[in-house]
Amino acid sequence: MKKVGTPEYDLSDKLKYHVSALSTAAKEMALPLNITTHYPRERKRQPDCFRGYMLFDPERCISCFQCSFVCPANAIWMKDAPSGRYYPTVDYGKCIFCHFCIDSCPGGALKTTKIHDVAYKTMDEMFTSTEEMIEPPEIIREDVGVVDYVIDKEDLSLKRTKEKDALIVDVEPSQGVPMVSVCVDRGSCLACKVCDRICESGAVSSVVEEATMTVKMAIDAEKCTGCGLCVKECSMQILRLVRK
């Protein structure tokens, strides 16, 4: 345990501290340890993992809805594309840039950029549709230089470079763990075909044979993306996700 007392100062101490305060001020005025980034004309270089606006790759999307489910601000809504698949849209009027969605995306369809300095005139503009998330957007850039923070054992100093920082980062998208859905209790199957109807990859098939009044259910492990929607929606909870 350490005791911190408030010091008692006499006149000489006071004078000493007056002088030290004034001299520090004078020193800083002469040789300041300036750390200002002149923002509109230069940007601070952010690391690649910076959480900014998101880009979306429809090729990698498996429409698993996980980004939408995990979003704490409910900023991601899935919208049906002309092809009938559901793709995410982001409302930046709600997005808190926690990037839980990017971490959740099993196919690596969402990725981050360093774009973050944006202002909108209306709230409606802040809604970003899927189509707008595929190509990197263009933002107003007045910057001609980029600032790096260099931290060594002495101090923080600024390194200024005359270049435009690339805002699009190139990171390897995550592969996720390949999963497949299986049935663990065939007897309790209702044959309601919900799994078939919710599956977007066409992996689940249900064929009704009128003659024998049986339904043939099958999950094609090849086609199954492991999105887990059938597992979640099965009303009898007889489906499970297992490793491929």
Add this chain to the structure above:
Amino acid sequence: MENPNEHIDFLESGPLAPLKKWSAKWSLWPCHFITSCCGVELAHAFACGYDGERLGTLNLGISRQSNFIIVEGTITRKMARALQFVYGQMPDPKYVNVIGACGERGGIFWNSYNITHPSDIVPVDFFVPGCPVTPESLLRGVRALQDKIMGVDKKTIEFKKVELPFEEKLEERMVPTSPKIYAPTPEIKVDVKRVVDWDFGKELEHTLRKELKGLFESVTITGKDRIAIRTTPENLIEVARKLKGQMNFDHVKSVNVIQVPHERKFIVEYVTSSYGIEELMTVLVTIYTEIGIKNPKIPSLTSVWESANYSERELHEFFGVWFEGNDWMGRKFVLAPDTPDLPLRKEYKIPEERYVFEKDVEPEFMVPIEPPKDLYTPIWEEFVETAPASDEIVVPIGPHHPGSGHLRVTFRIKGDRIVDALPEPGFVHRSMEKLAENKLYIQNVPLFERLAINDPASMNLAYVRTLENALDVEVPERAKYLRTILSELSRIEAFYYDAGIFSLFFGHTTGFMYCMAIREMIIEPLVHISGSRSGPSFIVPGGLRRDISDDVLGMIDNITFAIHKRAKKFESIFVNNPVTIARAKGVGVLTKEDAIRCGMVGPFLRASGVNYDIRKVAPYDAYDKVDFEVTTGDDGDCLGRFLGRLEEIRESVKIVKQGVDAVRDIKGPILSEDILGEYKEASSDIKGSFFRVFGNLVLPKGEWTTITEAARGTTLFTINSDGESNVPYRVRVISPSWMNLKGFMEAAKGERYADFWAVYGSFGYFPPEADR
């Protein structure tokens, strides 16, 4: 109709118009209208890191002389009144920028019962996304506004539309339902008995049974260091007296009400602990009782534990439980006059999430249709009416006052002395407790981080530890150290923020700037770790989201050395400044007895001489493996509290240093296998499996309480789980600032009017943290 502005039309369209535009462009003086946590980033935008003054925007205190409001995030119903009022006070032409998602569509608080949309209250020029926004985007908003003033219409972001791939049209698919599972008529048990290896607990249980003979219904050990006593409402006050008198349980850590509507009852519980006896410091004893839902009345324990006072007031508003004996019953304390009644009752539903975009369906937002009519919530009438008789004046400070933050305090001042101070919190009450009941466990991680955006990792850790505690997850060694490092960095960050605000309250802008520079330095590795400046959400149950590279560790290591240079400058210009010492020394003294009586926590308790630090008393993560000392002081004045925290910064730097050294030698996963289950690949980076791993967390049945030492003190989370739902049944958060409010007001009484700001700064009171 006659044009009322006829005589100044020459300014609008005449030859002088360009001059007017030009001057407005370069002289946007934002008035200091801090509304929520984005204020922290606003401070950075106007501090030395980015220096908004370069653009001619000078942060000025008073609405009358400024022409620009930056609405920093959440506008609660109470704050909406202030916003409207401040906007009305400002002279034309005036501009409004809204920063932060809360001010737009609500952000993470979109379905809160207490927030409004600023755009419904004042005309908004620009919206800046982010939560919290970065200083760069804030300045982009200012630039965009400057362009708009000059008549330049440019979009700051231009999206390129790309056609989506179209191979074949799928037949119509079903849409999945919500991932949230609510158990039907859940069983809420406060005292689920657990077998733990805790000898002292058995002894204590025995003592309790003996001491409280005939007064209790049951005494249960609910976990390590946790005991629950069930009693009847009639015996409650007697049990409390016995606990305080005989057993030395001298303060209340939390008061909680749980409503179980299907069982027609309220569970009212008081979590008490002791600062006086060393063995009892870690022990939390929960006294609880059940009362019927009709006409719920229960004796208040304010007479026994004064620290329960404000929490009782708050719960009275939330649930309608009448604490007999508390003088605030029937009044508003935290909520605004137009907030829905009894919002935390289960009957009050907030809008549900939607997962699928439907055109033309406007989501339901909870905003008042009309702007509020009365501008302020009334001050306690007796307080005002009796003032003139005793020759006192009533001075309300805040919520919009250059030195108030988002708190309103009404003073009665006699001469220059504060006779009485009446706090009015709730200007940033974003109803986290209600929202948490409607979010998955994992979704609450960023929610609770927003308690204190300048101390994010500690808040994050406090919540996550509660989950881990309940799920009985052992965190890997490497993650433990990394979490300790993060939490200590966050502590340094918070203390420097407080120190900056402290100096600002003395009018010392240089001290503020120096603190912000140091903060900027500490934020840098946080950005490299998590990608976010002050909302990392990086700590998750079982460990961290991803591993930290050696480069960043090196950077953190460098910072532990580099920080001294600038810290020394700060010391010589502010800390040792004779004026600072004259202002802070001997002011706002809180004696040890008072501090315990008011239930103070954290450095503010220690400054009054109580040796209590959860990091030492009940170590978590790697705190038992690092060497550090608890800092206490005897003076209990403003200077003592301030210097104590500066000393703690030194200790924190020491911990970070040790942590970095240790973590370099420890290799291994950063996520526990207990929680990963099948997804073992994710043990060093959760990317790709986040929802699969965390989406369906279900806590075992029972009540889970953890205490964690955040920067400003004990953060208590109580989660009630029914064991079936994947959302919490009830979450109770007691944040350090909330507990410190009482002592803060006590310390201010009897001091001079100008000393209030010394006291305010010395308590590091952060309203978003207090109001939750």
Add this chain to the structure above:
Amino acid sequence: MIDISGLIGTIMNNPVNIPLLYVIYEFLLKIPVLGGIVAFLLDFSILGMPVVRYIIGFVLWKPFFTLIIIPGFATLGTMLLVLPWLERKLVARMQWRVGPREIEPHTRGSIQLLADTLRFLCQEVIIHKDAHKHYFLQFPFLYFIPVLLPLLFINAGAVGHPLVPIETPYALQIMIGLISLMPVFIIGVAWASNNRFSFIGAVREAFMYFAYEIPFIISVLAMIVLYGTSNTAEVVSGVNQSTWLHWGIILNPFAALTFFIATAMATARLPFDIPEADQEVAFGPFVEYTGIVFGLAYIMAYEKAYVLAAIMTMLFFGGGSGPVIPYLGELSYGIWFVVKTLIILLVLVNLRGVYPRYRIDQALSIGWGAMLTLALFALVWSVVIGVII
């Protein structure tokens, strides 16, 4: 009958001596065509009176020149434009940042204050309904009188070369009298605002007023005793010496210190910006003012600082004394004077970056305790030094 020729004679015979003007004149005459035009202009006369010569003469007429150019309005105006900018830049520099800049990056944002002033000028002026409407508007303008009148008595010259609009043996007394009037108007402003904070600010202003005024007057008195005169034209040459060793600050540093602290208090600069403490009373008396009226109040503080710094230069820093710059003649004294005043002002305004704010009771105890003692000691010291010299 006005003796016009006599008047003109008086005016023409009392010019500020600036040799550079003759050099320029002669240089211009040598240029072929321009020389002719200049010669013609100077000789051009109506009714036998060389109008241009008279105009130039009038401008250079000492009382007029001193009032309008140095140390009068032109200097004041420049000072007001530059000083807040310099303050902001220097404090920013001290605080590891940049200060105003983007408005004109090449000149480091030097026209920032222009933009601020214009913005204030174009802004709505709000008179809130609880205010005493007439006084609310009148007081800020009345405030001009005590702030501007002392300009008439400031001497920017040096030994034997006074640059002062009005020479009077009671100059210092009149100036102190006028300066003492200022708080009255501030209190008036606060009263007219009818606001809690302006009320508290006014009370603080009144308390502060009494605390600094007496040491202030005594310290000036000490200098009057030392110099044996209160005529500003003679004060700078009071001990009849022009070396820096005989500046007031060397002769009586105690009076100088008292005067400086009193200046900080009177201009409400940190650490004594107690009446206007924005964190506490939100600009105190000026809390309700908007637009250009607030701009005036904002500027007025700097005017007040200029006047007090000028007095300080005269009393303690040898006024305009300094090495004579060739060709500038008497103007060089004026330039030295401005430079000294600016340095004092910069020290004064940059205290903002060094010190936090004192509490009112602490400031009062400094005023009534330390400063009063110091001032009385300075008075005794002056007597002793005066006797020795």
Add this chain to the structure above:
Amino acid sequence: MATVTETGKGEAEWEVKIPEKKLKDRLFFENLKAMVIDTQMCSRCLTCVSICPSELIVNEEDIVDFPNYEEKCLDCGACVRVCPRYDYKPKSGLGDYMEFTAGKSKRFKGQDGAMGTEFIFSAIDMGLIDRGLFVDRDEQWRTSVFHVRGKEQLEKLPLGGTKYVFADILPELKKAVMFSKVGVGVVGTPCMVSGIRKLQEEFPVFREKVKLVVGLFCTENFHYNEVSKYLIEKGVDFSKLIKTDIMKGKFVATMTDDEVKFKVSQLTGILPSGCNVCTDFTAVESDVSVGSVGSVAGFSTTVVRTEAGKEIWDYIKKMGNAEVGEGKVEELDFLINHKKEREKNIKQ
């Protein structure tokens, strides 16, 4: 935590047998509607609602309904598979039993002996089940279903006692089964018991999880809307109502300060059509049947029928949770026969 089972368990292909449609080329729900609901056979046991993966509901008029079934019906046949009235095989009489006795719970207070409650909680205490389904009522005596896991949950509740109003127990049963880790106990009327047995017959999950079915003696049951209107007409104030009962052919509603009595036969007008064809009084298919008739006041007649029921009854006796009384079989005869007479109402 992650919902993943061990690799390899589970299958990728399976077949499900669905029942024959009586009306070919129509949806299964249309079959159900035509055969059961429209023919006034429906007992409103809601087994179909329980199993339906789509949006089969009970509408405002207390009738099983499926709005917008043309689009929403998945045509899986589950409703038809589980409906006890689709292929109605009426049961009647006292049925098989292992022990005919009476009991009075010491732990719970009910209208009579509160033996239904006692059975459920004893089973919970034994660890046989982890939850039971009870019927709760609000101030207006509207019913709702309550999942009970421990007896503390009931402390402040007006549970127990006969309601004579349909309760939507079975729709909650599937939820309870899905949430339950051990087993579920249910208290229900004879028609519900039949429904549960049908569910168990069809689906292994229910066979596994529903471990205790307590049947109640039932003469008839009413729709809330109709009976409440009728009772209000008769002068019953719901806010003061304590209990309702049918005794000796009379409907008795006891209030705090008053009592309303009238002949049951007056209620025939609002007797639901499903009850008209119900012949089962004693819940023949249950594990344990409980009712007030057949024992002295304050006791519940208890008919233990199966091994599971016997086990719990033994446990109750062993633990002394209930006083054991004497049951009189002959007292039931009247009502059993009374219900058996309804066989004639069945038009096949």
